[in-house]
Amino acid sequence: xxxxxxxxxxxxxxxxxxxxxxxxxIVDAIKKANNEVDGIHQMNPAQVQAVADKIAMQVAKSSHxxxxxxxxxxxxTGIMEMRCYEVAQKYVRYRYKRELSRKTNTTDNGILALxxxxxxxxxxxxxxxxxxxxxxxxxxxxxxxSKDLTKRVLLPEEIVKAHEEGIIHFHDSDYYAQREHNCxxxxxxxxxxxxxxxxxTMIEKPHSFATACNVATQIVAQVAxxxxxxxxxxLAHLAPFVEVSRKRITSxxxxxxxxxxxxxxxxxxxxxxxxxLQKEIASGIQTIQYQxxxxxxxxxxxxxxxMFIYLDEAKEGVIRDDLAILAEEVFRQRIQGIKNEKGVxxxxxxxxxxYVLDEDNVTEGSPYYELTKIAAKCTAKRMVPDYIxxxxxxxxxxxxxxxxMGCRSFLTVEDNVRNEDGTHKFYGRFNQGVVTINxxxxxxxxxxxMDKFWSILDERLELCHKALRCRHERLKGTVSDVxxxxxxxxxxxxxxxxxTIDKLLYGGYSTISLGYAGLCEMCYRMLGVSHxxxxxxxxxxxxxxxxxxxxxxxxxxxNISYSVYGTPMESxxxxxxxxxxxxxxxxxxxxxxxxxxxxxxxxxxxxVDAFKKLRFESEFQKLSPGGxxxxxxxxxxxxxxPAVLSVMKYIYENIMYAELNTKSDYCEVCGYDGxxxxxxxxxxxxxxxxxxxxxxxxxxxxxxxxxxxxxxxxFWNQGRTQEIKDRVLHISDETFKEDALSENVGAMH
Numbered sequence: 001x002x003x004x005x006x007x008x009x010x011x012x013x014x015x016x017x018x019x020x021x022x023x024x025x026i027v028d029a030i031k032k033a034n035n036e037v038d039g040i041h042q043m044n045p046a047q048v049q050a051v052a053d054k055i056a057m058q059v060a061k062s063s064h065x066x067x068x069x070x071x072x073x074x075x076x077t078g079i080m081e082m083r084c085y086e087v088a089q090k091y092v093r094y095r096y097k098r099e100l101s102r103k104t105n106t107t108d109n110g111i112l113a114l115x116x117x118x119x120x121x122x123x124x125x126x127x128x129x130x131x132x133x134x135x136x137x138x139x140x141x142x143x144x145x146s147k148d149l150t151k152r153v154l155l156p157e158e159i160v161k162a163h164e165e166g167i168i169h170f171h172d173s174d175y176y177a178q179r180e181h182n183c184x185x186x187x188x189x190x191x192x193x194x195x196x197x198x199x200x201t202m203i204e205k206p207h208s209f210a211t212a213c214n215v216a217t218q219i220v221a222q223v224a225x226x227x228x229x230x231x232x233x234x235l236a237h238l239a240p241f242v243e244v245s246r247k248r249i250t251s252x253x254x255x256x257x258x259x260x261x262x263x264x265x266x267x268x269x270x271x272x273x274x275x276x277l278q279k280e281i282a283s284g285i286q287t288i289q290y291q292x293x294x295x296x297x298x299x300x301x302x303x304x305x306x307m308f309i310y311l312d313e314a315k316e317g318v319i320r321d322d323l324a325i326l327a328e329e330v331f332r333q334r335i336q337g338i339k340n341e342k343g344v345x346x347x348x349x350x351x352x353x354x355y356v357l358d359e360d361n362v363t364e365g366s367p368y369y370e371l372t373k374i375a376a377k378c379t380a381k382r383m384v385p386d387y388i389x390x391x392x393x394x395x396x397x398x399x400x401x402x403x404x405m406g407c408r409s410f411l412t413v414e415d416n417v418r419n420e421d422g423t424h425k426f427y428g429r430f431n432q433g434v435v436t437i438n439x440x441x442x443x444x445x446x447x448x449x450m451d452k453f454w455s456i457l458d459e460r461l462e463l464c465h466k467a468l469r470c471r472h473e474r475l476k477g478t479v480s481d482v483x484x485x486x487x488x489x490x491x492x493x494x495x496x497x498x499x500t501i502d503k504l505l506y507g508g509y510s511t512i513s514l515g516y517a518g519l520c521e522m523c524y525r526m527l528g529v530s531h532x533x534x535x536x537x538x539x540x541x542x543x544x545x546x547x548x549x550x551x552x553x554x555x556x557x558x559n560i561s562y563s564v565y566g567t568p569m570e571s572x573x574x575x576x577x578x579x580x581x582x583x584x585x586x587x588x589x590x591x592x593x594x595x596x597x598x599x600x601x602x603x604x605x606x607x608v609d610a611f612k613k614l615r616f617e618s619e620f621q622k623l624s625p626g627g628x629x630x631x632x633x634x635x636x637x638x639x640x641x642p643a644v645l646s647v648m649k650y651i652y653e654n655i656m657y658a659e660l661n662t663k664s665d666y667c668e669v670c671g672y673d674g675x676x677x678x679x680x681x682x683x684x685x686x687x688x689x690x691x692x693x694x695x696x697x698x699x700x701x702x703x704x705x706x707x708x709x710x711x712x713x714x715f716w717n718q719g720r721t722q723e724i725k726d727r728v729l730h731i732s733d734e735t736f737k738e739d740a741l742s743e744n745v746g747a748m749h
Contacts, residue, residue, distance in 0.1 A: 009684070010065040021059050021066075026052040026075060033079075033091035041086040043079070051078035065718070070582055143174025150176045154474070159467045166579025167460065169436040169515070169572050170467055175228040179478040181510070183229030183405035184430035184492055188237040191219055191490040198222055198485065208248060212241040213284035217291040223491050224303035226483035229431065230406015230710075232306040232354075235326055236313035242281065242322040249276045285329045293338060293348045302350055304710070308403035309385065310356035311368055324371050327355070331371075331378040331385075340702060347382045347664035347704040349711045354403055355385035357652040376644040379660050380637040383704065383711055386629070386659035389652045396622055396656055402426040404657070407568060407709030409627040412561055414508030428492050429509055433471035435464045436515030436567045438576050439543065440596050443525035444584040453526060457543070461514075461550050465562075468512050472560060476502055508561040513626045514551055515567035517576060518596040519543070520603045524589040532602055532616060540600070544623040551626075563626030566599030568709055573598070574719025593726070594719040599628055604723055610634070610730040611650055618655035629709045630658045632730040636674075637662060643731065659706065661727075666702040669695040676703050678725040686721045 010018040030048045043051075055074045059066050072095055079088040150173045151160045163170045172182070195204045198218055206212040216238060223231050250273050257264040293302055309327045314320040330353065337345040355375050361368035375385055390401045398413045405411070409431050419425045437460050446453035480487035480495040487495045493504060504510055522543070523529060523536035531540035544564070551562035569576075573595040580591040597603050600620035602613055610632035617630040637644050637660070644660065651658045665676040670693035679689045681696075688703055689696050704711050705724055716724065 009059050009062050011059070011071065012065045012067050018065055021056070023052050023056045026055055026071070029075060029094075030079065030087070030091070033087050033094055036090040036094075037086045041084070043082060043084045043087055047082050047084065051075065051082065054078055067578070067582075140174075146174045146177040155470060156466070159463065159470065162463055162467075165583070166438055166576045167441050168438065168464055168467060169517075169567075169575070171434040171436065171515070171567075171572075172228050176471075176474060179475055179482060180227050181229070181475060182227065182431040182433045182513075183409050184223070184227065184231050184486075185403065185405055185411070185427045186219065186223055186231055186233045186491050187428035188216060188219065188233045189427065190494075192216070192237060192241070194490065196485070196491075197489040206241055207244065208280070209238070209241040209245040210280050210284045210287070212238050212244075213287045214291075217288055217295065219485070219491065220292060220303045220305050221295045222485040224305065226486050227430075230304045230306060230409070232308055232403045232405055234308045234310070234313060234403065234427070235330065236308075236310060236323055238284075239314050239319050239323040239326060242277070242326065243318060245280055246273065246277055249273050249280070281325060281329050282333075285326065285333055288351070289330075289333055289338065289348070292351050304406060305350055306352040306354060306403065306406055308354050308356075310358075310388075310390070310401060310403070311361060311371075312356075312358055312390070312401070324368055328371055328374055331374045334384060335374075335378050335381050337382060342668055344666055344668065344702070346666055346702045347711065347713075349704070349713045352407060352710050353378075353385035354388055356388045356390050356401060357648060358390035358401075362649060362652045372648070373641065373645065376641050376648060377638075379648075380641060380644050380662060381664070383660070383662055383664060383706060386657070386709075387648055387651050388657050389655060391652055392618070392654065392656040396625075398424075400424055400426075404627060404629075405431055408629045408657070409511070409513065409565060410563075410625065411511055412508060412563055412625060414561070417508055428490075429511075430492055430504075432475055432505065432510050432512040433468070434513040434515045434565060434567065435467040435471070436517055436572065437461065437464050437547075438518060438580075438596075439516055439522040440518035440525065440576065440580055440590060441583070443522040444580060444587070444590065446526070448526055450526065454546075457546065458550075461547070464514055465550070465554055468514065468562065472505060472512060475505055476500075478502075506559045511561045511563050511626060513563055513565035514547060515565045516547060516599060517567050517569055517572070519600045519620070520597040521590045525587065530589075530603060530606065531600070532606065532608070537616075541619065541623070544600070544620060548623060548625070564624050565626035566621075566624045566628030568707075569596075569598045570707055570712075570720065571717055573723060574717045577719055593722065595723040599624065601630070604633075604727045607728055608730060610647055613730050614650060614655045614658055621656055628657070630655055631661050631706060632658070633661045633727045634731040635662070635729055637731075647731070659709075661706040664704040667693060667695050668700040668702070669693050669697070676701055678721060686718055686725060688715070 009021060011021050012018055027048055030043065030051060034042050034048065055071060055078060058074055059071065076088055076091060079091060154176060155170070159168070159170060162168045163173075170176075192212055192215065193205060195202065196219065197203065199222075203215055206215055216233065220231065220233065250269065253269050253272050253276070257269070288307075292305060295302055307330065309323075309330070311320055311323055311327070314323040334348075334353065338348045340346045355372075357372070360366050361372045363369065379385060388401070388403070393401050400413055402411070403426075411426055411429050413424055415424075417425045417429070442457050442460055443453060446456050478501045480493070480499050480501060481497055486492045487501055488497065493501070495501065519540050520531050523531040523533075523540055527533075527536055527539060529536040531537050547564045551564055554560065554562045576596050577591065577594050580596070584591055586592050600617060602608055602616065608616075613632055614630060621628045621630060632647065647660060663675040666673050667676060667690040670690060672690050672692035674691070676688050677691050678686050681687045687696050688698060688701060690701060695701060698715055702713070703715065704713050706712075707716065707720065715721075
């Protein structure tokens with residue numbers, strides 16, 4: 001046999017396992033088909049080898065692992081190009097028979113590969129799930145069964161086909177077979193003030209702040225085990241229990257002095273109470289932090305939870321001051337971090353923290369500005385908190401300020417969904433699920449023809465609509481008994497046993513999300529420019545308005561709250577990129593990366609400063625009412641807190657929701673705590689490497705990166721890793737020279 005071409009690119013098998021490419025397997029497959037035809041129609045050995053060599057070269061040139069189906073398509077094409085049609089026909093029939101055989105049981109191989117830790121796709125699907133441990137594997141195994149049922153039985157064939165081809169993405173199909181929803185806002189206030197039930201045990205109103213914190217973490221764990229998305233709770237709902245503890249401690253201190261026969265002054269009593277209360281607050285916040293990062297839900301991960309801190313959510317006076325004290329303790333403990341198994345202080349992924357910037361904390365001299373300075377230090381060290389601008393949000397959300405569900409999914413303001421006091425209701429509401437349209441595929445499918453683009457876009461949107469209706473219909477008829485903590489005991493509702501959740505699916509009580517991805521690449525394919533170009537921006541905004549118009553049209557017709565959502569794009573970014581390359585080849589600026597751009601974001605490689613990026617993206621964020629978050633990529637800012645504060649002030653004036661992405665790494669081999677780099681190994685695969693000692697063992701390093709609204713700590717697939725590697729900094733030393741800083745800050749007003 002001729003010398004075979006050396007190929008370093010891997011092949012992704014159907015079960016998700018990555019294996020080395022072997023050219024002799026191509027030769028064997030062609031020979032099997034060749035032997036099935038008459039001698040006169042057979043390929044000669046040179047032709048067989050020529051086809052195999054051509055495929056080997058194609059695979060070797062690929063910038064990413066190639067699916068086995070893609071290779072089989074290459075084999076078919078190669079045989080046809082040799083004009084050996086009879087052999088090609090036999091090969092196609094062989095593939096078809098093999099496919100039928102596999103469909104008799106589609107999950108076994110995937111599950112076995114998962115257990116043996118060989119399923120690369122699943123292993124890197126979620127950057128906060130450790131795929132090695134049993135509880136995560138158990139969840140993934142259940143997910144494989146659910147995906148199989150979903151594809152074969154529960155979803156229409158056209159939706160499954162569109163999902164597999166990367167035309168749309170039907171999110172979380174591993175939970176679709178069960179009637180679970182996406183994400184929510186826990187009504188912690190109701191549960192703490194009025195009591196709840198956890199695992200058939202009555203939990204009454206706590207009599208101390210410490211107990212309230214303990215109960216809150218149990219609620220979070222229970223909620224996380226009964227849905228698959230993110231959840232949020234408000235620190236303001238815990239603030240009233242500080243006064244409960246203050247009164248309790250005061251009573252105890254007075255009793256102790258009396259028992260000892262000591263006449264103490266009010267000031268002496270107050271000093272002791274303050275110290276004991278601060279100790280209880282520190283302990284309570286530590287309970288929240290440590291329990292949330294050590295609890296394991298039935299989803300095989302720590303609760304995907306966001307803590308919301310909005311000072312004005314508490315009444316002015318003692319309770320608001322108490323909330324500020326809690327927030328300060330949260331920031332101080334997060335700055336410290338948590339110790340990993342080696343005893344090293346590292347950055348935890350959860351809880352994600354959101355801090356609201358408002359008039360009373362955003363400017364020098366405002367009542368809570370010192371708290372904001374601590375928040376800035378926390379962001380510089382640990383990447384949280386993220387920031388919501390009360391000013392901008394009130395403009396966009398009819399005067400309301402409220403948290404997202406998880407990392408970015410926002411509820412809509414509904415006049416008919418109100419609390420007893422007449423205010424708009426947000427806590428206790430949820431999201432039914434997400435389906436994402438691949439805008440890059442729409443552009444590529446239209447081949448640059450604008451009329452064709454709008455026609456295909458409308459067709460694809462109706463396909464998304466049909467898929468979203470499937471999500472909605474799957475939840476209909478769900479009885480409250482399936483998740484008592486959610487539907488019966490206050491987290492989302494207090495329904496009766498046997499009552500369905502149907503009334504919560506209509507009238508805006510819950511949302512359902514039309515996701516979108518790749519606005520930047522879409523513009524490049526249609527116009528040859530990014531959406532940051534004036535011509536591209538006009539087109540991109542027009543597309544965004546079309547998405548919103550469709551959601552409005554569906555909502556009016558069905559009384560279901562459809563909303564446009566900037567999809568987080570974790571593993572989906574790689575999947576969409578691979579599907580686009582398969583369907584359309586490599587197109588510069590469009591399909592030439594192993595990822596596509598998250599929602600409306602400026603491309604990660606585009607050079608732009610932080611202020612211009614936030615200002616530009618704010619226009620698009622307004623057109624993503626169902627959820628979106630913007631970010632700026634920054635270097636180590638721990639020694640430049642004034643610069644962090646200036647970005648925060650700019651966020652307050654210009655954009656509703658944004659974050660600063662810094663780095664927080666540690667090498668356990670040499671103790672290096674700077675940025676761990678991404679490099680290519682000898683096989684062309686992207687790996688993480690300590691620049692100090694060269695360590696590439698992921699088990700011996702701690703890496704934290706903002707993935708898509710939240711922090712990931714379990715590493716990522718090759719597409720997301722390339723995206724992280726390609727990110728340019730939006731802040732440099734030049735950004736904060738005195739003249740540049742005054743110009744940027746002046747642009748706020």
